[in-house]
Amino acid sequence: MKTLTGYGAVMSMAFGLGMSAFIATSSAQPTLDDVMKARGLTQKDILAAAKTYVPTGGRDEFIAISSGGQSGQIFLYGIPSMRILKYIGVFTPEPWQGYGFDDESKAVLEAGNLINGNRITYGDTHHPAITETNGVYDGEYVFINDKANPRIAVIDMKDFETKQIVINPIMKSEHGGAFVTQNSEYVIEATQYAGPYGHDYVPLSKFNEEYRGAITYWKFNREKGRIEPENSFSVEVPPYSQDLSDAGKFVSHGWSATNSFCTERYIGGIEKGRPPFEAGCSQKDTDFVHLVNWKKAAELVKAGKAKKINGHNVLPMDVSIKEGILFLIPEPKSPHGVDFSPDGKFFIVAGKLDTHASVYDFGKIMKLIEAKDFAGKDPYGIPILDLKKSLHTQVSVGLGPLHTQYDSKPCVVYTSIYVDSMVTKWDYCEGKVLDKLHIHYNIGHLMTMEGDSAKPQGKYLVSLNKLAIDRFNPVGPLHPQNHQLIDISGDKMQLLYDMPVPLGEPHYTVAIRASLLKPKVRYSTGWDSRTDSKSAYRTRPGREKVVRKDGVVHVYGTLIRSHITPEIIEVEEGETVSIHLTNVERAEDETHGFAINGHNVNLSVEPGKTVSATFKANSQGVFPYYCTEFCSALHLEMQGYLLVRPKGTKAEDAALSEGQAYTEADYKKQIANNVATQAVIDSVVKFITERNFKDFPTVVALVEDAVDQLNFAAEAKKKSEEFAAKKDWQNATLWGQQWFQYQVKTADMGLRAKTHLEQNGAVVVKKDK
Ligand code: CUK
Numbered sequence: 001m002k003t004l005t006g007y008g009a010v011m012s013m014a015f016g017l018g019m020s021a022f023i024a025t026s027s028a029q030p031t032l033d034d035v036m037k038a039r040g041l042t043q044k045d046i047l048a049a050a051k052t053y054v055p056t057g058g059r060d061e062f063i064a065i066s067s068g069g070q071s072g073q074i075f076l077y078g079i080p081s082m083r084i085l086k087y088i089g090v091f092t093p094e095p096w097q098g099y100g101f102d103d104e105s106k107a108v109l110e111a112g113n114l115i116n117g118n119r120i121t122y123g124d125t126h127h128p129a130i131t132e133t134n135g136v137y138d139g140e141y142v143f144i145n146d147k148a149n150p151r152i153a154v155i156d157m158k159d160f161e162t163k164q165i166v167i168n169p170i171m172k173s174e175h176g177g178a179f180v181t182q183n184s185e186y187v188i189e190a191t192q193y194a195g196p197y198g199h200d201y202v203p204l205s206k207f208n209e210e211y212r213g214a215i216t217y218w219k220f221n222r223e224k225g226r227i228e229p230e231n232s233f234s235v236e237v238p239p240y241s242q243d244l245s246d247a248g249k250f251v252s253h254g255w256s257a258t259n260s261f262c263t264e265r266y267i268g269g270i271e272k273g274r275p276p277f278e279a280g281c282s283q284k285d286t287d288f289v290h291l292v293n294w295k296k297a298a299e300l301v302k303a304g305k306a307k308k309i310n311g312h313n314v315l316p317m318d319v320s321i322k323e324g325i326l327f328l329i330p331e332p333k334s335p336h337g338v339d340f341s342p343d344g345k346f347f348i349v350a351g352k353l354d355t356h357a358s359v360y361d362f363g364k365i366m367k368l369i370e371a372k373d374f375a376g377k378d379p380y381g382i383p384i385l386d387l388k389k390s391l392h393t394q395v396s397v398g399l400g401p402l403h404t405q406y407d408s409k410p411c412v413v414y415t416s417i418y419v420d421s422m423v424t425k426w427d428y429c430e431g432k433v434l435d436k437l438h439i440h441y442n443i444g445h446l447m448t449m450e451g452d453s454a455k456p457q458g459k460y461l462v463s464l465n466k467l468a469i470d471r472f473n474p475v476g477p478l479h480p481q482n483h484q485l486i487d488i489s490g491d492k493m494q495l496l497y498d499m500p501v502p503l504g505e506p507h508y509t510v511a512i513r514a515s516l517l518k519p520k521v522r523y524s525t526g527w528d529s530r531t532d533s534k535s536a537y538r539t540r541p542g543r544e545k546v547v548r549k550d551g552v553v554h555v556y557g558t559l560i561r562s563h564i565t566p567e568i569i570e571v572e573e574g575e576t577v578s579i580h581l582t583n584v585e586r587a588e589d590e591t592h593g594f595a596i597n598g599h600n601v602n603l604s605v606e607p608g609k610t611v612s613a614t615f616k617a618n619s620q621g622v623f624p625y626y627c628t629e630f631c632s633a634l635h636l637e638m639q640g641y642l643l644v645r646p647k648g649t650k651a652e653d654a655a656l657s658e659g660q661a662y663t664e665a666d667y668k669k670q671i672a673n674n675v676a677t678q679a680v681i682d683s684v685v686k687f688i689t690e691r692n693f694k695d696f697p698t699v700v701a702l703v704e705d706a707v708d709q710l711n712f713a714a715e716a717k718k719k720s721e722e723f724a725a726k727k728d729w730q731n732a733t734l735w736g737q738q739w740f741q742y743q744v745k746t747a748d749m750g751l752r753a754k755t756h757l758e759q760n761g762a763v764v765v766k767k768d769k
């Protein structure tokens with residue numbers, strides 16, 4: 001029993017018997033100067049490091065939520081540390097989270113991945129958007145689009161899980177999503193490459209007549225946290241390659257703006273000797289920003305003015321023109337981003353082939369519309385407003401401007417300059433450039449803290465670079481992306497940090513104050529996190545069972561340190577098996593995984609969660625299963641067997657091997673150890689209960705868990721004593737060991753509770769006895 005003494009020693013040390021012995025003898029520490037010299041660091045480097053470094057246990061001020069590009073995922077990182085916190089499966093299965101492996105998440109993924117009869121297992125995510133209340137981030141939900149297969153996903157920020165995916169019923173390509181209206185009434189999604197709304201073939205010769213763009217307004221039900229496709233609609237627009245969008249705020253609330261390029265409606269065909277798309281699509285000096293009065297459009301849809309196409313409401317162009325809800329304004333050559341100012345009075349457009357950023361004045365635009373002061377009509381009869389009359393100002397910001405973000409300082413914005421590889425800081429009220437900073441290399445989007453909301457937070461800017469080239473250690477021809485952190489608190493921008501992104505090509509990222517997020521640490525026991533309700537398959541400890549129903553073997557099991565119940569599952573070849581597992585832990589971060597050999601079963605079961613895996617036991621054989629998260633000292637023993645016996649054979653209860661035979665002396669040694677361990681537990685319990693632990697929800701949960709484990713310990717103790725009374729030292733000792741296992745888990749939780757109380761200023765409360 002050497003291991004036991006070892007464990008005991010570690011425990012008593014951890015319980016406060018002193019680490020001081022370790023600290024006494026160490027060689028002289030190098031000074032900051034020594035380290036700077038050895039690593040070749042400058043003062044500026046040290047300053048940058050000090051601005052980004054977060055000591056162990058420290059937290060970041062902002063959480064960035066980034067698109068993961070063609071990985072079909074999103075990922076989270078902290079600012080300023082740039083530490084990656086999590087990848088989240090959205091359009092792509094993600095094994096760590098069991099996403100796309102358990103039945104519950106499969107339902108989310110599969111409700112939104114059957115396109116044109118094909119199962120799509122990736123997405124090209126571009127633009128995340130956080131829900132807003134009065135234009136300000138509220139930290140409840142995130143939406144993200146898929147450019148390749150027009151879809152929008154809903155992610156709940158309480159657990160950062162994907163809850164819903166909706167397929168756009170009329171688009172074949174999209175880009176201008178996801179953007180939310182001021183109170184997240186709608187999530188905007190706009191087409192990129194025009195196509196026919198139907199599913200049938202339409203020759204390109206009918207491009208102008210039958211190909212169309214669209215701007216979809218997905219209705220979001222905040223209470224349910226889900227999009228309502230039946231209450232959503234689209235506005236029909238010309239086949240102009242619509243691009244990014246943004247929703248107005250305050251004075252411009254009720255309106256949205258969507259860019260476009262290739263308003264030439266040019267069709268390439270380089271293989272046939274025609275000049276390519278890129279030449280034909282940049283002939284004109286201007287393209288069009290589309291202005292839509294979505295509030296009025298929603299009323300028109302309610303009034304029955306929409307057509308049903310593929311079961312979806314589409315407001316025809318002629319209706320929108322007649323009702324005065326759709327307008328075009330020229331915008332300089334091949335525009336890309338469109339971004340409303342925090343007060344909603346302006347929006348800024350940058351043209352990729354023009355050095356200017358254009359500031360449009362929403363007030364002027366409304367006056368032109370009211371006065372019906374139009375400069376002309378497009379081929380589809382949509383009124384066009386005069387560019388000059390709509391502008392507040394234009395500023396030359398650099399070659400290839402793309403996207404703009406707002407600072408907390410009034411009138412200050414940052415625009416990404418792709419060709420010049422630079423960020424330009426400028427004043428859009430006065431129309432002057434304030435500062436320029438070179439980045440490495442070829443910036444796409446850029447992002448300031450809450451910089452697209454009504455309350456930008458300033459402080460930091462992240463440059464989302466398209467190329468990394470020589471910034472990182474080479475890892476082959478496919479390079480990581482590079483997110484560069486920039487300090488924008490002073491007059492001059494300062495580059496602080498390079499973060500490689502090893503996932504996909506992120507397009508847009510949003511960052512929110514960490515203080516606005518209130519994520520769960522555990523689910524209420526038996527929770528189906530994908531439907532946000534109690535699972536019908538939840539199980540309590542002691543109630544595990546196997547039920548054969550309608551040709552399916554349902555296994556209702558539980559997971560707790562360190563066993564999976566049941567430990568043996570036996571079925572007949574050809575049977576369908578549905579394993580439902582509930583993690584009955586309440587301690588923070590006690591996730592168990594579950595993987596079975598050879599059946600593509602791989603689950604992540606966070607505390608409280610219930611998930612299911614349904615599969616066919618296709619072939620007879622022996623298939624070990626185990627927990628995939630190192631959850632305790634006896635994690636490796638968190639194991640079991642799926643036995644699939646040949647068809648038509650009977651189950652047999654094999655004589656199990658007993659291991660070594662213990663003596664009375666072994667039993668007594670074990671019990672003495674358990675009694676000593678109990679004394680340690682008692683001292684921790686005393687520490688906790690003397691304090692105001694009920695004021696700490698984390699500690700309350702840990703105590704509940706510990707009590708569970710102690711109850712298990714009591715049961716094991718009883719069994720051990722029963723066998724001892726019969727002088728069966730083998731079983732008495734084995735149950736004695738099991739009793740100790742429960743004690744260890746209790747002590748582990750007690751320790752965490754004690755540390756939490758110590759670190760969070762718990763106070764001793766006088767106990768009347
Ligand atoms: S896009 Cu990629 S850099 Cu999809 Cu917003 Cu501009």
Ligand code: CUA
Binds near residue numbers: 627632638
């Ligand atoms: Cu549970 Cu390892």
